[in-house]
Amino acid sequence: MISQLVQKIQKTKAPICVGLDPMLSYIPSHIVQNAFKEFGETLEGAAEAVWQFNKEIVDSTYDLIPSVKPQIAMYEQFGIEGLKIYARTVEYCKKKGLLVIGDVKRGDIGSTSSAYAVGHLGKVKVGSNVCSGFDTDFITVNPYLGTDGVKPFVDVCREEDRGLFVLVKTSNPSSGEFQDRLIDGRPLYELVAEKVVEWGADCMDGTYSNVGAVVGATYPEMSKILRKLMPHTYFLVPGYGAQGGTAKDLANCFNEDGLGAVVNSSRGIIAAYKQEKYAKFGPEHFAEASRQAVMDMIADINSVL
Numbered sequence: 010m011i012s013q014l015v016q017k018i019q020k021t022k023a024p025i026c027v028g029l030d031p032m033l034s035y036i037p038s039h040i041v042q043n044a045f046k047e048f049g050e051t052l053e054g055a056a057e058a059v060w061q062f063n064k065e066i067v068d069s070t071y072d073l074i075p076s077v078k079p080q081i082a083m084y085e086q087f088g089i090e091g092l093k094i095y096a097r098t099v100e101y102c103k104k105k106g107l108l109v110i111g112d113v114k115r116g117d118i119g120s121t122s123s124a125y126a127v128g129h130l131g132k133v134k135v136g137s138n139v140c141s142g143f144d145t146d147f148i149t150v151n152p153y154l155g156t157d158g159v160k161p162f163v164d165v166c167r168e169e170d171r172g173l174f175v176l177v178k179t180s181n182p183s184s185g186e187f188q189d190r191l192i193d194g195r196p197l198y199e200l201v202a203e204k205v206v207e208w209g210a211d212c213m214d215g216t217y218s219n220v221g222a223v224v225g226a227t228y229p230e231m232s233k234i235l236r237k238l239m240p241h242t243y244f245l246v247p248g249y250g251a252q253g254g255t256a257k258d259l260a261n262c263f264n265e266d267g268l269g270a271v272v273n274s275s276r277g278i279i280a281a282y283k284q285e286k287y288a289k290f291g292p293e294h295f296a297e298a299s300r301q302a303v304m305d306m307i308a309d310i311n312s313v314l
């Protein structure tokens with residue numbers, strides 16, 4: 010699976026992923042009002058607005074990009090109606106030729122992780138049928154429970170040719186509270202990185218493993234160390250844009266050949282029309298503002314590679 014992402018990145022010359030993290034407050038009021046008119050001021054109405062918003066953004070950017078990353082929390086806030094739209098968004102993006110990284114951050118005891126792995130990446134047996142749940146290409150995984158909590162995901166990746174991005178060093182301000190703590194003189198994120206390499210050793214797909222790592226754009230010194238520790242691990246790099254990470258900050262996440270990382274931006278792309286820089290597009294043309302923001306992000310990142 011990771012080789013498909015590499016190929017799409019090489020084809021588009023865009024090592025990026027558009028984060029489909031829709032909050033109702035980002036959605037222009039003409040879309041929200043139309044959805045409310047049809048479905049009322051209900052969870053169904055909110056979910057319909059999210060769907061219309063996502064569809065326009067995907068339609069206006071899919072030819073420029075290799076991948077998207079829907080964050081499931083933004084859909085779960087609308088309950089089952091939101092989850093239906095998560096599933097519809099995944100399916101639509103795949104039809105458009107995009108690789109989909111489901112940002113679900115799962116991880117539990119082994120038996121529970123197995124069910125998560127099947128539901129998001131694999132297939133489930135239903136009587137005599139074999140069915141797919143959310144059917145995403147990659148998901149994000151939380152490694153806090155250790156090897157038996159991660160292995161079920163790795164096994165499904167090997168069986169189904171899917172991929173993971175395991176949290177190693179996250180982009181948020183408090184990430185150091187646990188992740189930077191020294192254990193036998195070494196920060197925890199380095200120990201997790203070594204485990205990610207070990208988990209991914211049996212899942213190679215070309216130069217890289219299907220077991221990747223999440224490394225935030227906001228900690229450039231740490232990403233430099235992690236890049237060296239994990240030469241064959243692909244990085245998913247969030248934190249660019251809205252969280253303050255710049256192209257210069259994330260240059261360390263890439264290998265010398267310009268591969269090795271896919272950079273996410275969510276609010277910076279989907280809510281671009283709200284920024285002064287893109288205000289000229291106005292809410293009516295929000296999707297064109299997103300397209301322009303994608304082009305600017307690609308140029309910005311390529312300028313440091």
Ligand SMILES: O=C(O)c1cc(=O)[nH]c(=O)n1[C@@H]1O[C@H](COP(=O)(O)O)[C@@H](O)[C@H]1O
Nearest residue numbers: 080149179180223225247251252274275276
């Ligand atoms: O796993 C992630 O994608 C993730 C890890 C991390 O360390 N930091 C982080 O921001 N994310 C996700 O990346 C997205 C960032 O959104 P923006 O800050 O709007 O670009 C959100 O969906 C976060 O949940």
